[in-house]
Amino acid sequence: MKELWTSLASLMGVYAFCQTLLQTLLPPELRFAFLKLFARLFNSFSSHCYYDITEIDGVNTNELYNAAQLYLSSSADSISTPSSSSPDTRRLSLTRAVNSSAVTFGLSNNDRLVDVFNGVRVHWEHVVTPRQTQTFSWRPLPEEKRGFTLKIKKQDNPPSILDAYLDHIMERANEIRRKNQDRFLYTNSRGGSLDSRGHPWESVPFKHPSTFDTLAMDPAKKEEIKADLTDFANGQSFYQNTGRAWKRGYLLYGPPGTGKSSMIAAMANFLCYDIYDLELTEVHNNSDLRKLLMKTSSKSIIVIEDIDCSINLTNRKKSSNSPARNHHEGLSASAAMAAAAAGDQEGGNSITLSGLLNFTDGLWSCCGSERIFVFTTNHIEKLDPALLRSGRMDMHVFMSYCSFPALKILLKNYLGFEEGDLSEEVLGGLEGVVEEAQMTPADISEVLIKNRRDKRKAVDELLETLKRKAERRSESGGGVMRERGSEEVVVEDEEQEKRALESPKLGGGDDVVQESCEKGEKDDNGKPN
Numbered sequence: 367m368k369e370l371w372t373s374l375a376s377l378m379g380v381y382a383f384c385q386t387l388l389q390t391l392l393p394p395e396l397r398f399a400f401l402k403l404f405a406r407l408f409n410s411f412s413s414h415c416y417y418d419i420t421e422i423d424g425v426n427t428n429e430l431y432n433a434a435q436l437y438l439s440s441s442a443d444s445i446s447t448p449s450s451s452s453p454d455t456r457r458l459s460l461t462r463a464v465n466s467s468a469v470t471f472g473l474s475n476n477d478r479l480v481d482v483f484n485g486v487r488v489h490w491e492h493v494v495t496p497r498q499t500q501t502f503s504w505r506p507l508p509e510e511k512r513g514f515t516l517k518i519k520k521q522d523n524p525p526s527i528l529d530a531y532l533d534h535i536m537e538r539a540n541e542i543r544r545k546n547q548d549r550f551l552y553t554n555s556r557g558g559s560l561d562s563r564g565h566p567w568e569s570v571p572f573k574h575p576s577t578f579d580t581l582a583m584d585p586a587k588k589e590e591i592k593a594d595l596t597d598f599a600n601g602q603s604f605y606q607n608t609g610r611a612w613k614r615g616y617l618l619y620g621p622p623g624t625g626k627s628s629m630i631a632a633m634a635n636f637l638c639y640d641i642y643d644l645e646l647t648e649v650h651n652n653s654d655l656r657k658l659l660m661k662t663s664s665k666s667i668i669v670i671e672d673i674d675c676s677i678n679l680t681n682r683k684k685s686s687n688s689p690a691r692n693h694h695e696g697l698s699a700s701a702a703m704a705a706a707a708a709g710d711q712e713g714g715n716s717i718t719l720s721g722l723l724n725f726t727d728g729l730w731s732c733c734g735s736e737r738i739f740v741f742t743t744n745h746i747e748k749l750d751p752a753l754l755r756s757g758r759m760d761m762h763v764f765m766s767y768c769s770f771p772a773l774k775i776l777l778k779n780y781l782g783f784e785e786g787d788l789s790e791e792v793l794g795g796l797e798g799v800v801e802e803a804q805m806t807p808a809d810i811s812e813v814l815i816k817n818r819r820d821k822r823k824a825v826d827e828l829l830e831t832l833k834r835k836a837e838r839r840s841e842s843g844g845g846v847m848r849e850r851g852s853e854e855v856v857v858e859d860e861e862q863e864k865r866a867l868e869s870p871k872l873g874g875g876d877d878v879v880q881e882s883c884e885k886g887e888k889d890d891n892g893k894p895n
C-alpha cells in the first residue's frame with residue numbers, strides 16, 4: 367500500500383513538472399496546438415470513440431444534454447435499488463422540475479454509468495469543471511461547465527448505432543418528462559372567449575386519484591380496455607402504415623353512478639394524458655368547435671359527458687333568442703341535433719350533428735395526433751345511430767351495476783379486505799344477492815364509506831341493503847330499480863331497458879331522431895341528404 371502511494375505521488379510530481387515546463391517554454395498558441403496534437407494522438411491510439419454533449423451549446427441550452435440527463439436518471443433509478451447490477455454510482459443528484467410533483471434522479475458530478483443499447487455497451491461520464499473565464503454572453507452562464515462524455519468501443523462501429531441511440535434517448539426523455547409532469551384538466555367553460563395568449567381552454571392541475579386498480583368492474587373487461595389503450599399509445603407505426611388517423615373513440619354508457627367518469631380519470635392516469643372536458647352547451651357553432659379542437663394538444667383525452675343531453679337548447683337560449691332556438695325548445699338534445707343536421711338550422715349559428723361528427727371523425731379530427739375521444743351517456747338508446755355506427759366510436763363499454771368481482775374490488779378499496787379475509791359464508795351471502803340487487807358501485811361505496819370505521823358492521827349493513835333491494839326487485843317482478851332521492855322507482859319493462867343499454871346500435875327512445883333516420887333525412891354520417 368505504501369509503495370502504491372509513493373508511485374502515485376511521483377507520477378503526480380512528473381505530471382506537474384511537465385505542465386510547468388509546457389507553460390514556461392511554449393507560448394499560449396503553441397501550447398494549444400500541442401494539446402490538440404496530443405489529443406489527436408491519444409484518439410488514434412484509443413480503442414474508443416468519444417462524444418461530448420455539453421450543457422450549453424454556444425449560447426443555447428443543448429436539448430440533448432437535458433434529454434441525456436433525464437434518460438440516465440431512469441437508469442439511475444434502477445441502480446438505487448439493492449438488486450442493482452451496476453454498483454458504479456453511489457451518489458445521485460435529485461431534481462424536481464416546475465409543474466412536476468415527481469423527483470427525478472440524475473448522475474452526480476463526474477459520475478459514470480454503463481448502458482446497453484442493442485447489445486452494445488456504452489459508457490457515460492458526467493463531466494463537471496469550473497468555468498474559468500466568463501466570456502461575454504447575453505445571459506449569465508452557470509459557474510460550472512457541465513457535459514456528458516459518451517464513450518463507445520470502436521469495434522462496435524459507433525456511427526452505425528449513434529443516430530438510433532440518440533433518438534431512443536430523446537424519445538425516452540420525452541416520455542419521462544410527460545410522466546413526471548403534472549397533468550391538466552382543460553375546460554371551455556369561458557364560453558369560447560380567448561385568454562391573453564389566444565387560448566380558448568382554461569386549465570387546472572388534474573389530480574384525480576382514480577386508477578384501473580381502484581375501478582370496480584369486471585377484471586376481464588378492465589384488462590381488455592387497458593390492453594386496447596396500450597396498443598393505441600404504442601401504435602404510431604400501425605396507424606401510419608394503415609393510413610388511419612392516430613385517434614380512438616370510446617363510448618361509455620350505463621346507469622348513473624357506475625363509474626363512467628371514474629373510468630375517464632383512470633384512463634388519463636394510466637396513459638399520463640391531459641383531459642379536455644368539452645362542454646358542448648358553451649360552444650356556439652361548428653366553427654368554434656373546430657377551433658377548440660385545433661387548440662387541443664396531442665396525448666390527450668377529449669371528453670363529452672352526457673352526450674345525449676349535452677346540447678340542451680333551452681340552456682343555449684341564454685346566449686341567443688333566435689326563433690330557431692325557440693323552435694327547438696323542449697326537444698331532447700339528440701332530437702335537436704338531428705333536426706339541426708337535417709338542415710333546420712339558421713345561419714349556421716348552432717352545433718349540428720354533422721359538426722360534431724366532423725369534430726371526431728372528419729379531416730379536422732386528425733390535426734394533432736394521439737388523441738382519444740370519450741363520450742358518456744346514461745341513455746344510449748337516445749343517441750343518433752350515426753354516432754354509434756361501427757368505426758365511429760371504436761369501443762362501446764357498458765358500465766353495469768355492481769357485479770360480484772366488482773364488489774370484491776370495492777371491499778378491498780374501502781375496507782382493506784384482501785382475498786381470504788372474509789369467510790366463505792359472508793362472501794357466498796354477498797355473491798348470492800349482489801347481481802339481483804342491481805346496486806351501482808356508487809351506492810355500494812356510500813354504504814361502505816358510512817361504516818368504514820367498523821369493517822364488520824359495514825359488511826353486515828351492505829349485506830342487509832343488498833338483500834332488501836333484491837327482495838324489492840323480486841316483489842316488483844324484476845323491474846330495474848332507480849333511486850330518485852330517497853324514493854325508489856321501478857322501471858317496469860326491464861327487457862326494454864336492458865336492450866337499450868346493452869345494444870350499442872339501438873336507436874329509438876327519441877321520436878325525432880328515429881323519424882329523421884327513417885325518412886332518410888340524414889346519411890350515415892348524420893349529414894343532411
Ligand SMILES: Nc1ncnc2c1ncn2[C@@H]1O[C@H](COP(=O)(O)OP(=O)(O)OP(=O)(O)O)[C@@H](O)[C@H]1O
Nearest residue numbers: 580581582621622623624625626627628807808811
Ligand atoms: N366502477 C366504479 N369503481 C369504483 N368507484 C366507483 C365506480 N362507480 C362509481 N364509483 C364511485 O361513485 C362515484 C360516482 O361515480 P362516477 O361519477 O364515476 O359515475 P358516473 O357513471 O360517471 O355517473 P354519472 O352517469 O351520473 O355521471 C365516484 O366518486 C366513485 O367513487
Ligand SMILES: [Mg+2]
Nearest residue numbers: 626627628671
Ligand atoms: Mg359521470
